[in-house]
Structure formats: C-alpha cells, structure tokens
Amino acid sequence: MSVSRRSFIATSAAATLGASSTAAGGSTALGTQARPADDTMKGVSKWDLDTPALCVDLDALERNIAAMQSRLRALKVASRPHAKTHKCPAIAKLQLASGSIGICAAKLSEAEVFSANGIGPILMTTSNVSPAKIRRAMALRRSNSQFVQAVDYAPNARDLNDAAREAGIVADVVVDVAVGSRSGVPAGDQAIALGQLVDRLPHLKLRGIISYDGGAQHIKGFKARLDQTLNRFAPSLETFEAFKRSGLSTEIFSGGGTGTYNILPRADGVTDVQVGSYIFMDCQYIEIGGESNEQVYDDFLPSLTVVTTVLNTYFPKSITTDAGAKALTLNRPGPWVLGEHEFTYNAGSDEFGVIRYETARRSYAVGDKLDLIVPHCDPVVNEYDQLYAIRKDRVEAVWPIVARGKSQ
Amino acid sequence: MSVSRRSFIATSAAATLGASSTAAGGSTALGTQARPADDTMKGVSKWDLDTPALCVDLDALERNIAAMQSRLRALKVASRPHAKTHKCPAIAKLQLASGSIGICAAKLSEAEVFSANGIGPILMTTSNVSPAKIRRAMALRRSNSQFVQAVDYAPNARDLNDAAREAGIVADVVVDVAVGSRSGVPAGDQAIALGQLVDRLPHLKLRGIISYDGGAQHIKGFKARLDQTLNRFAPSLETFEAFKRSGLSTEIFSGGGTGTYNILPRADGVTDVQVGSYIFMDCQYIEIGGESNEQVYDDFLPSLTVVTTVLNTYFPKSITTDAGAKALTLNRPGPWVLGEHEFTYNAGSDEFGVIRYETARRSYAVGDKLDLIVPHCDPVVNEYDQLYAIRKDRVEAVWPIVARGKSQ
Numbered sequence: 001m002s003v004s005r006r007s008f009i010a011t012s013a014a015a016t017l018g019a020s021s022t023a024a025g026g027s028t029a030l031g032t033q034a035r036p037a038d039d040t041m042k043g044v045s046k047w048d049l050d051t052p053a054l055c056v057d058l059d060a061l062e063r064n065i066a067a068m069q070s071r072l073r074a075l076k077v078a079s080r081p082h083a084k085t086h087k088c089p090a091i092a093k094l095q096l097a098s099g100s101i102g103i104c105a106a107k108l109s110e111a112e113v114f115s116a117n118g119i120g121p122i123l124m125t126t127s128n129v130s131p132a133k134i135r136r137a138m139a140l141r142r143s144n145s146q147f148v149q150a151v152d153y154a155p156n157a158r159d160l161n162d163a164a165r166e167a168g169i170v171a172d173v174v175v176d177v178a179v180g181s182r183s184g185v186p187a188g189d190q191a192i193a194l195g196q197l198v199d200r201l202p203h204l205k206l207r208g209i210i211s212y213d214g215g216a217q218h219i220k221g222f223k224a225r226l227d228q229t230l231n232r233f234a235p236s237l238e239t240f241e242a243f244k245r246s247g248l249s250t251e252i253f254s255g256g257g258t259g260t261y262n263i264l265p266r267a268d269g270v271t272d273v274q275v276g277s278y279i280f281m282d283c284q285y286i287e288i289g290g291e292s293n294e295q296v297y298d299d300f301l302p303s304l305t306v307v308t309t310v311l312n313t314y315f316p317k318s319i320t321t322d323a324g325a326k327a328l329t330l331n332r333p334g335p336w337v338l339g340e341h342e343f344t345y346n347a348g349s350d351e352f353g354v355i356r357y358e359t360a361r362r363s364y365a366v367g368d369k370l371d372l373i374v375p376h377c378d379p380v381v382n383e384y385d386q387l388y389a390i391r392k393d394r395v396e397a398v399w400p401i402v403a404r405g406k407s408q
Numbered sequence: 409m410s411v412s413r414r415s416f417i418a419t420s421a422a423a424t425l426g427a428s429s430t431a432a433g434g435s436t437a438l439g440t441q442a443r444p445a446d447d448t449m450k451g452v453s454k455w456d457l458d459t460p461a462l463c464v465d466l467d468a469l470e471r472n473i474a475a476m477q478s479r480l481r482a483l484k485v486a487s488r489p490h491a492k493t494h495k496c497p498a499i500a501k502l503q504l505a506s507g508s509i510g511i512c513a514a515k516l517s518e519a520e521v522f523s524a525n526g527i528g529p530i531l532m533t534t535s536n537v538s539p540a541k542i543r544r545a546m547a548l549r550r551s552n553s554q555f556v557q558a559v560d561y562a563p564n565a566r567d568l569n570d571a572a573r574e575a576g577i578v579a580d581v582v583v584d585v586a587v588g589s590r591s592g593v594p595a596g597d598q599a600i601a602l603g604q605l606v607d608r609l610p611h612l613k614l615r616g617i618i619s620y621d622g623g624a625q626h627i628k629g630f631k632a633r634l635d636q637t638l639n640r641f642a643p644s645l646e647t648f649e650a651f652k653r654s655g656l657s658t659e660i661f662s663g664g665g666t667g668t669y670n671i672l673p674r675a676d677g678v679t680d681v682q683v684g685s686y687i688f689m690d691c692q693y694i695e696i697g698g699e700s701n702e703q704v705y706d707d708f709l710p711s712l713t714v715v716t717t718v719l720n721t722y723f724p725k726s727i728t729t730d731a732g733a734k735a736l737t738l739n740r741p742g743p744w745v746l747g748e749h750e751f752t753y754n755a756g757s758d759e760f761g762v763i764r765y766e767t768a769r770r771s772y773a774v775g776d777k778l779d780l781i782v783p784h785c786d787p788v789v790n791e792y793d794q795l796y797a798i799r800k801d802r803v804e805a806v807w808p809i810v811a812r813g814k815s816q
Contacts, residue, residue, distance in 0.1 A: 050517075050538070050540060050541065050816045051538070051816060052815055052816065053816075084758065106758075106759045107730075126719070126759065127719060129718075129719060129774050129775045130458070130717055130775060133458065152720065152722075153774055155774070156774065178722070178723075181723035181726050181728075181762075182728055182760055182762060183719060185722065309538055310537075311534070311591060312560065312561075312590070312591050312592070314560075314589075314594055314598075315586075315589035315594075318589050320589075320591055322534070323815075325739075326786075326787055327815045329737070329738065330737065330738040331738060349590065349622060350514075350784075350786050350787055351492065351514045351515065351534065352591060354589075366561055366563070366564065367537045367538060376758075378758050379734055379758055382734050383790070383813060383815070384813060385813050404813075405791060405792060405793050407460055407730075407735045407759070407791070408458045408459060408460065408730075
C-alpha cells in the first residue's frame with residue numbers, strides 16, 4: 001500500500017467521517033434494527049445500526065454535490081448525474097435541486113422507477129432493443145415528456161419510430177457514439193448516417209449525441225487521464241462537428257464521468273457530464289489521483305461507507321466480520337477499514353469479511369464496529385434495500401434504494 | 409479452457425437446458441415484462457422474458473433435490489440445506505418435502521424471513537453478537553421452537569442465556585467449531601469448555617456441534633478434496649468424540665457442503681450436511697470434478713441460468729450484452745455461454761457484458777438471447793428480486809426471492 005493511501009485512510013478519511021470504529025457493547029439502548037424505512041430510526045446512532053449497514057454521510061454528500069456544481073459552472077458545462085450510482089430518488093432530487101439539468105439511467109426499469117418517483121428529465125444511456133422494452137420506453141416517453149432514449153443502430157431507430165407512431169408520440173432520441181467497443185455506433189460515417197436517419201424518421205426527434213468512455217474514468221494520474229481521454233474522444237468530437245455541419249441537432253453533447261468531469265469540458269461543444277460516483281467516492285476512484293493531488297483523488301469526499309461488526313477474534317492477526325461479498329462485492333481494491341491503514345480486508349466469502357493484519361492501532365473484540373470505504377460504489381449500493389442518511393453519526397433519514405435490482 | 413469444460417458447455421449443459429440461444433425479434437407477442445410475481449407470467453416463453461432474467465429449470469432442480477436425498481440416504485446422513493443459496497421459501501419447501509431435516513440460514517434477517525414464510529426447522533450457522541440481534545434471535549426462538557442458534561464465544565453464550573431468560577425461554581444452541589480461521593471456536597479444549605458452559609447455562613439447551621469447512625468445498629479433484637477435507641475435519645471429529653465422552657449433547661453434528669456431501673459422511677457421527685449449491689450448480693462447482701468424473705462435477709445438473717440480450721455487434725470478435733456485474737457478480741470463472749464454448753464473457757462492467765471470441769457456432773444479431781451458467785450461484789441469486797421457475801422453456805411459476813438482500 002502506498003504511503004499516500006495509508007495516510008489518507010489513517011487521517012483524512014477518518015477525520016471526514018468521524019470515529020472510525022467504536023465498541024458496540026452496551027450502546028444499543030434503543031434496540032435498533034435495520035427494518036424498512038420509517039421515522040423511528042431518526043436520531044439512532046450510526047454505531048447502533050444492524051450490520052452490515054450502508055451509510056452516507058450527509059455533510060460530505062452535500063459538499064460533493066455543491067462542489068461539482070461549482071466546478072462545472074466555472075467550466076461552463078452542466079451536470080446530468082448518472083442515477084445508476086445511487087438508485088435513490090431522494091438523491092436525484094438533491095442533484096436536481098442543486099442545478100443538475102437531469103439524470104441519466106442505465107436501464108429501462110431504472111428509468112421507469114425514477115419517473116414514477118417524480119423525476120422528470122431522464123436520459124437513458126442504453127439502447128432498448130427488445131420489442132417489449134421498446135414499447136415500454138415509448139409508453140414512458142408518453143407519460144414523461146422529458147424522457148430521452150439512446151439509439152445506436154439503424155433497425156432499432158426504425159423500431160423506435162414505429163413504436164412511437166403506435167403510441168401517438170414523437171420520441172426524443174440521442175445517438176450513442178462509441179468510445180471503445182462496448183456500446184454505441186462507431187464514430188464517423190456510421191454515426192452520421194444514423195443521425196440522418198433519426199432526423200428523417202417522423203416519430204423521432206433527434207436531440208444530439210451521447211458519447212461515454214467507460215475505460216477513461218479510472219486511468220491513474222491526471223496527466224495520463226487527460227491525454228488519453230481527449231485522444232479517445234477525438235472521433236466523437238469530429239462526429240459532433242459533422243452533425244453540426246449537416247444541420248443535425250447538437251443540442252445535447254453529453255459524456256464523461258467522475259474521473260473526467262474536469263477533462264471532457266475541454267472538448268468544444270460538450271454540454272454536460274454524466275458524473276455518478278462523485279457523490280459517494282470509493283476506493284477505485286480515490287486511487288486514480290486528481291489534478292491537484294496526483295496521489296489521492298480528493299476533489300470529492302468519501303461519503304459512503306458500510307458499517308460491519310466484528311464476529312471473531314480467536315485467530316492471530318485475523319478478524320472476521322459480518323460483511324462479505326453480498327455486502328461489499330468483489331471489486332478491487334478494497335474495502336478499506338477507516339483508521340486502520342495496515343489492514344487487508346478480503347470480502348471473498350459470501351457472508352463474512354476476513355481482515356489480515358500485522359499491526360493494528362487498537363485492539364478489537366467481538367461486537368466492535370468497523371467502518372469501510374467500499375471498493376466500487378455502484379454495485380455495492382445495488383446490494384441494499386436502504387441507505388442510512390447520517391449526519392454527525394446520527395440517522396437523519398432512511399432512503400429506500402427504490403431502483404435496487406432494476407438491472408432490466 | 410480445458411477440452412472437458414468445452415465439451416460440457418457445448419453439449420451436456422445445452423442438452424439439459426434446451427436451446428442455448430434464440431433470436432428474440434418477433435417472438436414477444438405477449439409483450440411480457442419482468443414485473444412482480446403474478447400468474448400472468450405463466451406459460452410465457454423463457455426467451456421472451458425481460459432480461460437479464462434469472463431462471464431455474466424445474467426438471468433439473470427436481471432431479472438435483474431427489475439425487476441428493478437418494479445419495480445421502482445411502483450414506484446414512486441427512487441433508488440440512490443452506491438457504492443462503494436460494495433465499496426462496498418456495499425452494500426450502502421443496503427441500504423439506506423431499507426429506508431434508510431442516511434448513512440453514514447464514515444471517516438473522518434471513519432466518520426471520522424463512523420463519524415468517526412458514527419454514528420451521530432453521531439452524532442459524534452464524535453467531536449473533538450485537539445486543540439487538542441477540543434479542544431478536546431469542547424472539548425468533550420464542551415464536552419458532554425449531555430455531556437453533558450457533559455460538560462460538562463464551563461471553564456470547566452468557567449473553568444468549570440472559571436474553572433467553574428475559575424472553576422466558578430455553579434456547580437451543582449448537583457450538584460452532586472452527587475449521588480454518590474464519591468463524592467458530594478453535595477445536596479442542598476451547599470448544600469443549602464452551603460446550604460445558606452452554607450445558608450449564610440454565611436458559612440454553614446444547615444440541616451439538618456444527619463445523620463447516622468453507623475452504624474445502626472447491627478443492628479441485630475428488631481425491632485431493634477427500635484427503636484434505638477429512639484431514640482438516642479431524643480436530644472437529646476429536647472435539648465431537650470429547651463431547652460424547654463428557655456427556656455433552658451430540659444430537660447434531662453438522663457440516664459439509666455441495667463439494668463434500670459424499671466425503672463428510674465418512675467421518676463417524678456426522679448427522680447431516682449443509683449442502684447449498686447442489687440445487688443450482690455453477691461454473692465454480694462444475695470445475696472441481698466429481699468422484700466418478702474427475703474433469704466435470706456432474707453429480708448434479710446445472711439448473712440456474714441468466715438469460716441476457718445482445719445489445720451490440722458492431723465490433724469484430726465482440727458482442728455486448730445487457731448482463732454485467734450487477735446481474736452476474738465478478739466471481740470467476742465464468743459466466744459460460746451455453747452452446748458457445750469458445751466465448752470469453754467479461755462481466756466486469758456494472759451494466760454490460762462483453763464477449764470476446766475467435767469462432768462462434770452461429771452469427772448473432774442485436775436482440776438475440778444468450779443463456780449463461782453463472783459463476784457462483786449464491787451472490788448472483790442475491791442480485792434479483794425474483795426467480796423464474798421454468799419447465800420446458802415456459803414459465804411455470806415466478807418465485808419471489810424473499811430473503812434477497814437479507815445480509816444482516
């Protein structure tokens with residue numbers, strides 16, 4: 001482990017999030033339990049929650065949302081945060097209230113949930129290709145005029161047009177231009193032809209381009225990330241210029257993420273960035289380094305943690321906890337135990353975490369609590385039905401993760 | 409990839425599960441959608457389900473349950489299946505109806521869900537150490553006389569005794585004897601002392617010993633697994649003998665799993681095995697080899713798959729699907745695409761799967777469906793709210809995964 005990560009875990013993160021661990025014995029006077037969201041949880045100590053417990057520190061969350069808005073304002077682009085990260089309408093509403101121009105959704109079932117929970121402006125970044133999903137997407141557009149759908153394939157554009165006609169609407173679409181080879185239409189001629197097709201189809205309204213580079217977000221070192229991101233984005237930018245020359249709509253030109261929020265705006269014409277993880281941060285992002293700190297990406301504060309309970313301390317240099325792969329996923333690196341920079345946490349067992357260590361800053365007993373920064377925030381959030389919104393170590397609200405499991 | 413795994417994916421698994429992929433276009437006359445369980449799904453084709461869809465083939469599931477019962481009967485031990493694998497009361501009921509003597513639960517919230525859904529005999533294999541969980545466990549025991557709780561720590565036994573007294577009950581407990589260093593009390597003197605303490609405490613009733621070896625289940629090669637399992641289990645067996653000599657209850661002596669179901673019964677005194685994955689199977693288990701087939705563990709049939717939809721075929725030797733880490737987890741190896749033994753499926757993206765291949769047995773188009781054996785069944789099931797019970801490629805029932813996310 002690098003010195004910088006060590007000191008980060010030992011000091012700055014712990015300072016942000018308060019006490020990193022505390023003995024649990026005797027501190028559960030309220031007999032609190034992680035039950036469905038209700039007001040009876042308000043005021044309960046974070047350290048008395050039933051574990052594993054997914055918690056977000058509200059002071060840090062609010063600072064992250066405000067910081068992103070302030071930085072993007074200076075860069076003259078908007079934010080359109082990806083809701084696949086949090087799957088919580090409560091957080092989407094905070095983002096919109098802070099000035100975000102909309103949210104993104106990765107899956108149709110996710111978009112439906114957000115729309116049903118009062119979120120209007122939704123850009124669905126994945127194409128819907130099955131007949132049933134196409135019909136549902138058009139039904140969603142009929143009920144929510146701010147729903148925009150990605151398309152990356154000509155036959156799919158025709159199917160969408162047919163379904164929009166059947167639904168009696170003109171549906172808003174953006175062309176998804178590939179960066180890499182995961183999703184989207186290849187930049188250049190194929191993308192331009194698709195834009196022209198969409199523009200001609202009477203029941204579709206072209207709104208512009210999305211172009212997201214998943215591989216760029218976690219490039220370590222700001223300079224390398226800057227160079228590679230802009231290099232990889234160049235074909236998308238040329239496609240955008242060709243759209244403009246052809247008279248195609250470029251009202252939306254959206255891309256980027258938490259790792260490139262301050263890079264993509266350097267490409268002329270980008271309207272908004274699809275930032276997701278900045279609200280929570282995680283081990284994967286903290287490691288990439290930022291513009292002002294090459295070692296630790298500290299543009300945003302880690303706000304999301306999982307509280308776990310120590311179950312077993314019989315074995316030398318080893319601690320077993322109640323948070324395994326079903327609570328933390330298998331992403332790497334991490335999880336990191338706040339306050340204990342020498343701990344190696346293995347979440348490889350489904351139900352247990354196993355910590356190995358040579359030195360510890362304190363001793364641990366069965367029942368003690370530990371607070372963990374998670375490896376990768378999106379899939380960890382997707383393991384839980386609720387998120388405890390914590391202020392100064394007390395529950396302020398319990399947010400249902402309403403779109404949890406909406407992977408369809 | 410080994411030749412044996414290749415031929416398994418290409419032939420036997422595909423034969424078991426029927427067609428491995430099918431074009432989706434035009435076959436969705438019912439406009440089916442993965443919505444909450446209801447009877448309107450009955451009869452819908454597996455290939456028309458909204459994807460990613462978690463499916464179990466009922467013929468294979470029933471054969472697996474019957475095969476395990478028949479083999480264990482010959483070995484003169486019982487089954488006490490671990491419900492952490494399926495989290496479905498519907499499947500627990502099938503297991504109990506086939507002759508299982510009870511189920512295991514890994515977490516208290518899981519045990520509560522199964523008990524509330526009509527499952528009586530539940531052995532909770534993890535200790536409950538927080539004051540709130542201890543109270544809840546004793547409340548569960550009060551409402552369900554067949555609930556048995558593991559203990560591995562003397563202060564915890566005293567806490568359980570106190571809570572049982574407050575609840576006005578005598579609570580059934582088993583001593584969890586460690587194999588390895590993850591959970592449980594070390595075998596030998598400490599375990600015997602704990603058994604004697606439990607035996608003395610007036611509000612606890614000692615029922616015996618559990619001793620599970622997580623590390624043994626996936627040892628590749630039957631002979632190596634046999635030798636290591638029995639070797640590692642020897643201290644537990646000695647502890648069991650000491651319990652008997654001391655007059656402590658040995659009514660329950662439970663351990664083992666799907667990888668050792670036919671090994672642990674060779675240890676004298678074992679009463680039952682805590683098999684879990686045998687109902688579904690997965691890539692991890694298929695690879696360990698069995699007693700009669702060193703290459704492929706074919707004692708049980710793969711019954712669990714995830715159906716995914718092809719989203720993108722623009723890029724050479726590459727297919728993008730709609731099932732990523734939130735649908736399949738990051739466990740290795742796998743997932744395996746049924747019928748395509750040369751495909752390498754990467755579920756590393758949260759929302760997308762990316763297949764790389766050199767040769768394919770057929771061509772694929774956007775909208776086509778693929779059927780996947782999952783890497784590791786337990787955490788994949790935990791990603792979904794419902795399991796489609798399929799017979800001859802048609803939905804026979806939709807089973808709510810009621811204990812999904814009950815990791816507390």
